[in-house]
Amino acid sequence: MRSWAASLRSTTMSDGLATPRAQPLSGNAMPRFGGIATMMRLPQADRPDGLDAAFIGVPLDIGTSHRPGARFGPRQIRAESALLRPYNMATGAAPFDTLQVADLGDVPINTYSIDKSLAIIRSFYERVLAANCIPLTLGGDHTIALPILRALAARHGPVAMVHVDAHADVNDEMFGEPYAHGTPFRRAVDEGLLQCDRVFQIGLRGTGYAADDFDWPRRQGFTIVPAHEVWYQSLSPLMQQVRERIGDAPCYLSFDIDGIDPSFAGGTGTPEIGGLTVPQALEIIRGCRGLTLVGADLVEVSPPYDPSGNTALLGANLLYEMLCVLPKVSYR
Numbered sequence: 001m002r003s004w005a006a007s008l009r010s011t012t013m014s015d016g017l018a019t020p021r022a023q024p025l026s027g028n029a030m031p032r033f034g035g036i037a038t039m040m041r042l043p044q045a046d047r048p049d050g051l052d053a054a055f056i057g058v059p060l061d062i063g064t065s066h067r068p069g070a071r072f073g074p075r076q077i078r079a080e081s082a083l084l085r086p087y088n089m090a091t092g093a094a095p096f097d098t099l100q101v102a103d104l105g106d107v108p109i110n111t112y113s114i115d116k117s118l119a120i121i122r123s124f125y126e127r128v129l130a131a132n133c134i135p136l137t138l139g140g141d142h143t144i145a146l147p148i149l150r151a152l153a154a155r156h157g158p159v160a161m162v163h164v165d166a167h168a169d170v171n172d173e174m175f176g177e178p179y180a181h182g183t184p185f186r187r188a189v190d191e192g193l194l195q196c197d198r199v200f201q202i203g204l205r206g207t208g209y210a211a212d213d214f215d216w217p218r219r220q221g222f223t224i225v226p227a228h229e230v231w232y233q234s235l236s237p238l239m240q241q242v243r244e245r246i247g248d249a250p251c252y253l254s255f256d257i258d259g260i261d262p263s264f265a266g267g268t269g270t271p272e273i274g275g276l277t278v279p280q281a282l283e284i285i286r287g288c289r290g291l292t293l294v295g296a297d298l299v300e301v302s303p304p305y306d307p308s309g310n311t312a313l314l315g316a317n318l319l320y321e322m323l324c325v326l327p328k329v330s331y332r
Contacts, residue, residue, distance in 0.1 A: 021100050024086050032082040038103040039138065040081045040320065045102040048131035052099040053326055055136050055319065056128070057106035060117055061302075063143030063181040065174060067269040069302035073312070074106055074138040076303040081316035091286060092331040093324035101323065104128070114179045118147045125151035125295075136322055138315075139299030141269065142169055145254050146184040152295055153193040156250040159294065160198035161185075162242060164259035164284055166205050166227070166272040168217050181269075181300070189220055196221035198246045202238070202284060203227045203259035206272035227259075227275050235280050239287025246291055253288055253296035253322060255281075257315055265314055267306020278314065285318060289325040296322040 025041035038044050039055035048054055057074025064070060086096045095101065107124045109117040125148050128135050137148065142165075152159050163169075167182065170189070174180040178187065188194050204214055205227040218224055223245070225238065258268045261275035276284075301315045323329075 021096055021098075022102060023096050024084065037075070037078045037082070039078050039316075040084050043102045045104055048104060048128045048133040050100060051102055051131065051133045052328065053101050053134040053136060053323060054104045054128060055101070055138060056104045056124075057138045058109065058121060058140035058144045059106050060109045060111070060121075060139075060144055061141045061269075062111065062114055062117070063141045063179065064269050065180060065182060067302055067305055069304040070139055070141045070269060070300050071111070072303040073140060073299070073301035073315070076306070076309070076312040077138045077298070077301060077315045077319070078103070080309050080313040081320070083313070084316060084320050087332070088321075088324050091289075091324060093329050094332050095323045095326070095329045097332075098328050098330040099323075099326065114143065114177075118143075118179060121147035122150050126154065129155045134293065134326055135295045136319055137295070137297035137299070138319065139297055139301070142181040142184055142254075142256055142299045143179060144299065145297060146179065146187050148295060148297065149184070149188050149193045149252065150191070152250070152252060153191075156294055158193055158195045160195050160246040160249040160251040161200070161254060162246075162251065162284070162288060162291075163199065163201045163254045164203050164276070164281070165201065165254075165256040166203060166258045166275060167256070167270065168201055168204055168214055168224075170213075170217050185217070195249055198249055198251075199223065200225065200242050200245075202230075202235075203276045205274050230276070230280070231274075235283040236287060239284060242287065243290055248292050250294045251288075251291045253285070253293055255285075255296070255298050255318060255322075256300045257298065257311060258300055260314070265311045267302050267311030268300045269302050269305075270300070281318060282321060285321040285325060288322075291325075293322075293326055298322070
């Protein structure tokens with residue numbers, strides 16, 4: 001495969017004008033059910049050079065504790081993303097007017113070893129970040145957030161975080177293991193990867209083992225927004241508070257699809273009733289406009305539990321919305 005840089009050079013116009021930015025393949029040029037399934041039918045690249053942002057799949061689910069299948073998430077999200085178009089009719093965002101974006105494919109994780117996979121993922125993201133490319137990740141289970149945060153902190157220092165989830169993911173261990181999809185943010189605190197007073201966890205709910213499941217992150221300085229406290233409410237006022245608190249700090253957006261109620265997104269490994277609605281999810285992501293986002297993820301889509309494809313379709317749309325709020329995106 002030719003490198004992305006080579007593809008750019010091959011499309012430079014003869015009159016010396018700037019290289020055209022890539023656009024999603026139109027449904028009028030190729031039927032949406034045809035062609036290669038990249039995210040939004042964008043070009044596939046094998047290097048991040050020349051890209052402002054990139055979609056990256058991390059097909060790891062050996063950190064799951066209940067229903068597996070998130071390893072198939074990146075593939076299904078890409079398939080469902082075929083219906084997406086380049087212009088955001090609701091917000092006016094036109095990301096492909098100002099950003100060069102491609103699909104970097106999947107990180108070649110080791111499906112038999114979490115420890116080795118963590119190192120592989122971190123190394124992959126360090127190369128992406130070194131090219132000044134913002135990664136948008138298709139998970140995979142939530143274990144993958146830890147190596148991504150390690151790479152981000154190595155480049156930017158500790159980061160702020162907006163974390164949407166039914167679970168706080170701050171367990172100290174699971175079955176005696178320090179790395180699983182329920183432990184990434186405990187390890188992130190232990191390793192100094194987060195600006196704890198600028199971390200917001202939104203949508204937490206469900207049953208637990210003890211009050212400490214949610215009290216521990218509060219003691220670290222996290223702001224906890226349980227789902228039941230925002231039922232039937234717009235989250236725009238909350239996101240104004242988030243923007244004021246985080247300011248211009250580098251910020252990571254981590255979105256577990258189980259943060260949304262299973263009536264909308266049942267295709268996930270650990271569903272919890274009473275979750276956020278789809279409009280609230282959109283308000284959260286759109287409310288991140290103005291933050292200095294240095295990366296984002298959408299994790300825990302499990303296609304075996306998503307026969308209609310609705311959960312993956314929602315995940316694809318949320319990833320597009322994340323692209324629309326990155327720095328330097330233009331609005332028409």
